Amino acid sequence: MAAVKQTVEHVASLEKYKHGFVTDIEQDFAPKGLNADIVRFISAKKNEPQWMLDWRLDAFERWLAMDEPDWAKVSFPRIDYQDSHYYAAPKEKVGINSLDEVDPDILETYKKLGIPLREQEVLAGVIGSPRYAVDAVFDSVSVVTTFKKELAQVGVIFCSMSEAIREHPELVKQYLGSVVPVSDNYFACLNAAVFSDGSFVYVPPGVRCPMELSTYFRINAENSGQFERTLIIADRQAYVSYLEGCTAPMRDENQLHAAVVELVTMDDAEIKYSTVQNWYPGDPETGKGGIYNFVTKRADCRGDRSKVSWTQVETGSSITWKYPSCILRGEGSSGEFYSIAITNGRQQADTGTKMIHLGANTRSRIISKGISAGKSSNTYRGLVSAHPKAKGARNFTQCDSLLIGKHCAAHTVPYIEARNGHSKFEHEATTTRLSEDQLFYAMQRGLSQEEAVQLLVNGFVKEVLQELPMEFAVEAQKLVAISLEGSVG
Amino acid sequence: MLSVSNLHATVGETEILKGLSIDVPAGEVHAIMGPNGAGKSTLSYVLTGRPGYEVTSGTVTLDGEDLLPMAPNERAAKGLFLSFQYPLEIPGVPALTFIRTALNAQLKARGEPEIAAPAFLRLARAKAAELKIDFEMLKRALNVGFSGGEKKRMEIFQMAMLSPRFLILDETDSGLDIDALRIVSDGVNALRSPERAMLVITHYQRLLDYIKPDRVHVLAGGRIVASGGPELALELERDGYDKYARAA
Numbered sequence: 220m221a222a223v224k225q226t227v228e229h230v231a232s233l234e235k236y237k238h239g240f241v242t243d244i245e246q247d248f249a250p251k252g253l254n255a256d257i258v259r260f261i262s263a264k265k266n267e268p269q270w271m272l273d274w275r276l277d278a279f280e281r282w283l284a285m286d287e288p289d290w291a292k293v294s295f296p297r298i299d300y301q302d303s304h305y306y307a308a309p310k311e312k313v314g315i316n317s318l319d320e321v322d323p324d325i326l327e328t329y330k331k332l333g334i335p336l337r338e339q340e341v342l343a344g345v346i347g348s349p350r351y352a353v354d355a356v357f358d359s360v361s362v363v364t365t366f367k368k369e370l371a372q373v374g375v376i377f378c379s380m381s382e383a384i385r386e387h388p389e390l391v392k393q394y395l396g397s398v399v400p401v402s403d404n405y406f407a408c409l410n411a412a413v414f415s416d417g418s419f420v421y422v423p424p425g426v427r428c429p430m431e432l433s434t435y436f437r438i439n440a441e442n443s444g445q446f447e448r449t450l451i452i453a454d455r456q457a458y459v460s461y462l463e464g465c466t467a468p469m470r471d472e473n474q475l476h477a478a479v480v481e482l483v484t485m486d487d488a489e490i491k492y493s494t495v496q497n498w499y500p501g502d503p504e505t506g507k508g509g510i511y512n513f514v515t516k517r518a519d520c521r522g523d524r525s526k527v528s529w530t531q532v533e534t535g536s537s538i539t540w541k542y543p544s545c546i547l548r549g550e551g552s553s554g555e556f557y558s559i560a561i562t563n564g565r566q567q568a569d570t571g572t573k574m575i576h577l578g579a580n581t582r583s584r585i586i587s588k589g590i591s592a593g594k595s596s597n598t599y600r601g602l603v604s605a606h607p608k609a610k611g612a613r614n615f616t617q618c619d620s621l622l623i624g625k626h627c628a629a630h631t632v633p634y635i636e637a638r639n640g641h642s643k644f645e646h647e648a649t650t651t652r653l654s655e656d657q658l659f660y661a662m663q664r665g666l667s668q669e670e671a672v673q674l675l676v677n678g679f680v681k682e683v684l685q686e687l688p689m690e691f692a693v694e695a696q697k698l699v700a701i702s703l704e705g706s707v708g
Numbered sequence: 709m710l711s712v713s714n715l716h717a718t719v720g721e722t723e724i725l726k727g728l729s730i731d732v733p734a735g736e737v738h739a740i741m742g743p744n745g746a747g748k749s750t751l752s753y754v755l756t757g758r759p760g761y762e763v764t765s766g767t768v769t770l771d772g773e774d775l776l777p778m779a780p781n782e783r784a785a786k787g788l789f790l791s792f793q794y795p796l797e798i799p800g801v802p803a804l805t806f807i808r809t810a811l812n813a814q815l816k817a818r819g820e821p822e823i824a825a826p827a828f829l830r831l832a833r834a835k836a837a838e839l840k841i842d843f844e845m846l847k848r849a850l851n852v853g854f855s856g857g858e859k860k861r862m863e864i865f866q867m868a869m870l871s872p873r874f875l876i877l878d879e880t881d882s883g884l885d886i887d888a889l890r891i892v893s894d895g896v897n898a899l900r901s902p903e904r905a906m907l908v909i910t911h912y913q914r915l916l917d918y919i920k921p922d923r924v925h926v927l928a929g930g931r932i933v934a935s936g937g938p939e940l941a942l943e944l945e946r947d948g949y950d951k952y953a954r955a956a
Binding site: 680 | 789797801809
């Protein structure tokens with residue numbers, strides 16, 4: 220096992236996290252701690268209407284009565300919820316109208332991360348290359364959203380959640396919390412009380428959103444959590460493809476990221492939601508620091524023949540607790556979940572999906588690829604259920620795990636419930652170790668060990684990578700390589 | 709070309725090669741025959757630098773260059789190619805992608821320019837046609853779901869594409885029917901040239917009817933115990949390895 224051992228050692232020795240820098244900038248903080256006054260503080264900072272504050276306070280009351288869940292296959296010291304800032308924002312951010320008013324340090328941060336915030340920079344790209352609009356969220360606030368005007372011309376609303384609450388209260392009231400109820404779970408409930416910013420998207424009936432939408436989340440402040448809230452609605456026959464990316468500085472203390480994402484699709488609508496998650500994973504040796512990524516993502520396929528597709532590439536975070544799910548309510552609606560979850564060092568991931576078949580002839584498909592290296596633990600947890608009315612429901616699930624080295628673990632925990640006699644569920648699972656034989660075979664043909672590992676891993680995750688929008692697939696492929704063996708860069 | 713002198717090698721605690729010496733000059737094809745467990749496959753792995761096969765003493769040089777300190781991919785870049793007895797499956801990686809990545813890695817290591825996609829595809833089409841390989845098969849994941857014969861043919865295809873200088877064929881005839889054997893042998897013979905040399909490892913004389921060796925060596929007990937012309941293979945076919953196994 221010499222070659223694998225070398226790979227594992229090589230992986231351990233890498234300074235692989237490239238986004239670990241801190242932006243030195245003056246920030247507004249809420250005082251540390253969590254109580255009703257902090258909730259009022261956040262709401263006031265955002266100039267929210269009374270109904271929103273009431274909603275938050277109600278959530279906070281409920282949260283106080285809840286217990287932190289402990290069923291996931293992850294372990295971490297108890298979180299002291301009073302030892303964190305629940306609001307952090309760059310100073311002078313009130314009512315920015317153009318990019319020139321944004322703090323240059325923040326612009327520089329996004330430039331370093333390779334996120335185009337200037338529309339002309341995007342436009343200046345290769346002719347015919349797909350364009351995408353960006354909402355940039357820095358700690359607790361959205362600093363800028365691009366291409367808003369152009370999107371508005373076709374009726375697409377793309378803005379920060381704070382803005383949506385002020386400008387489109389009727390839509391927010393109608394849909395917020397309608398997919399993930401306030402007290403759905405401990406972390407979602409906490410989010411409902413203290414959520415800061417996130418993206419809001421509404422695509423009107425019959426509109427195919429003319430460009431990719433994306434949100435880039437950056438945690439910068441120390442001792443703070445990020446609680447973003449995203450809501451995307453695709454009305455009848457609408458289509459939108461959305462991507463989120465996330466990074467954070469390298470810090471010794473753990474930071475909590477408890478997001479809620481709600482998707483709603485009406486008749487014949489489709490949402491494609493992709494995530495490339497690269498939060499700081501913590502120190503690979505000691506496990507110190509890193510982001511706790513406790514996220515609730517759910518889609519409600521309300522309309523008949525509507526469709527939601529989740530694609531996620533999870534490479535960062537010290538702990539991931541996340542199950543992007545689909546409620547297949549509309550007749551003939553379908554849900555897809557494509558996932559690559561990579562754990563290395565001391566990372567722990569418990570991730571998967573829930574496909575809840577409520578309507579007749581609903582379909583779902585799950586392709587999960589877990590890769591464990593170092594001393595990490597990687598669990599797939601998934602639920603597929605068919606309710607009595609979901610006659611003709613179909614699911615196909617494939618869960619593959621790849622182990623690199625001897626000290627990592629992979630677990631698969633599928634739950635399958637069929638409550639009618641007319642459903643067809645298939646589940647396939649494999650666990651393999653990156654084989655010494657394959658590595659040698661590739662090296663005999665001329666590939667270096669790093670190239671060989673990269674090629675084999677890319678082969679393993681290919682089915683999922685090809686679900687990502689083209690320009691992000693290339694990035695994700697690089698990220699996969701960096702996370703595992705640093706041969707890129 | 710390839711020169712192996714007094715080679716000792718162990719796998720784990722067990723010594724498998726016990727003072728093996730052989731010289732294969734450029735332009736020649738040498739066959740190595742021997743009973744099961746004689747160390748035939750070990751020799752092919754030691755020459756190509758497989759981890760876990762430890763050389764305890766002796767030398768291996770290719771055109772005077774010491775191969776032993778080199779990693780497997782460095783040896784490949786020097787022109788060493790092993791056609792595996794049991795080719796590995798590479799899920800998710802199309803055969804063409806695999807071979808192109810390998811070829812470019814070798815070219816890069818030798819300081820030569822990488823091959824452009826159109827030139828690569830032209831070459832691949834030509835070689836596939838010669839080996840009667842359906843081009844569509846090259847778009848599938850390498851060796852995944854291929855039959856034993858298809859895998860062997862794919863080894864020879866890779867060999868033709870990578871154009872190595874020293875070829876080692878490990879039991880290339882096993883699993884091949886007569887038609888496939890002829891196609892594979894034609895592919896190998898097409899690579900014979902004054903600049904290249906080959907080591908053909910085989911159990912049976914059958915393959916040597918198609919790939920005619922200049923010399924035949926008998927490997928038993930981790931050493932070459934007899935060498936001769938092509939007639940030696942016929943003698944082994946008739947009398948078996950008993951005599952040599954005892955001598956070892």
